[in-house]
Amino acid sequence: MLTIAMPKGRIFDEAVELLRRADYALPPEFAESRKLVIDVTEEQMRFILAKPMDVVTYVEHGVADLGIAGKDVLMEEERNVYELLDLRISRCHLAVAGLPGVKMNEIAPRVATKYPNIASTYFREQGEQVEIIRLNGSIELAPLIGLADRIVDIVSTGRTLKENGLVELERIAEVTSRLIANPASYRLNSGEIERLVDRLAAVIPER
Numbered sequence: 001m002l003t004i005a006m007p008k009g010r011i012f013d014e015a016v017e018l019l020r021r022a023d024y025a026l027p028p029e030f031a032e033s034r035k036l037v038i039d040v041t042e043e044q045m046r047f048i049l050a051k052p053m054d055v056v057t058y059v060e061h062g063v064a065d066l067g068i069a070g071k072d073v074l075m076e077e078e079r080n081v082y083e084l085l086d087l088r089i090s091r092c093h094l095a096v097a098g099l100p101g102v103k104m105n106e107i108a109p110r111v112a113t114k115y116p117n118i119a120s121t122y123f124r125e126q127g128e129q130v131e132i133i134r135l136n137g138s139i140e141l142a143p144l145i146g147l148a149d150r151i152v153d154i155v156s157t158g159r160t161l162k163e164n165g166l167v168e169l170e171r172i173a174e175v176t177s178r179l180i181a182n183p184a185s186y187r188l189n190s191g192e193i194e195r196l197v198d199r200l201a202a203v204i205p206e207r
């Protein structure tokens, strides 16, 4: 039996749809359930439902063989997991944004983000020394109330930036969800995992 860590929230529905397209018989109540461990015995699969940022932790520790995680999460924390497949779902990108026409403060430039490692690496590579302020959400608020000059955040439709009068300034990276594996589980269950990879690869959306 394979244990798969699924991210609750945005990615979940698209991931479930992909698994169903690959002909995995997930029960109809799968998406509505409040259960956090769901066994699908006919498919020899166990699903655990976790916060998107925690999926990698379950996989790294080997309590899940496989997981589905956004590339943003994988970029933010270097973890000992294999990235097996780009599922091409939950597409968005990471960007630097700010108020139009507002320059970075030259003496004390500040960047607010949920992704401190991605942001600090990015600005270091640009040769800019900035203070990173970590927030957990509503990142777009930071430039509006003077907490930071810039934000590093996910942009999907661009609606949140627009409605808050912010503009995208630089694009950092494209983001889609990936199938990840625990290295030891992969070696132990390579046949079973490769079969799942092949079935998913056959149904992932076109670029």
Ligand SMILES: Nc1ncnc2c1ncn2[C@@H]1O[C@H](COP(=O)(O)OP(=O)(O)OP(=O)(O)O)[C@@H](O)[C@H]1O
Pocket (backbone or CB within 6 Å): 008, 009, 010, 011, 051, 052, 053, 069, 070, 071, 072, 073, 090, 091, 092, 137, 154, 155, 156, 157, 175, 176, 177
């Ligand atoms: N518009 C978007 N905003 C945020 N994440 C998105 C968006 N579109 C796709 N994603 C993907 O979905 C993942 C986040 O999912 P979701 O928004 O459900 O969780 P979250 O709210 O960020 O997590 P948490 O519950 O820990 O705060 C990201 O890691 C990213 O890969």
Ligand SMILES: O=P(O)(O)OC[C@H]1O[C@H](OP(=O)(O)OP(=O)(O)O)[C@H](O)[C@@H]1O
Pocket (backbone or CB within 6 Å): 136, 137, 138, 139, 140, 153, 154, 155, 156, 157, 158, 159, 160, 161
């Ligand atoms: O470009 P858009 O389609 O508007 O999507 C981007 C927004 O969605 C995410 O926030 P989320 O809704 O997860 O809320 P949060 O601020 O609590 O993280 C992200 O952090 C952006 O704020």
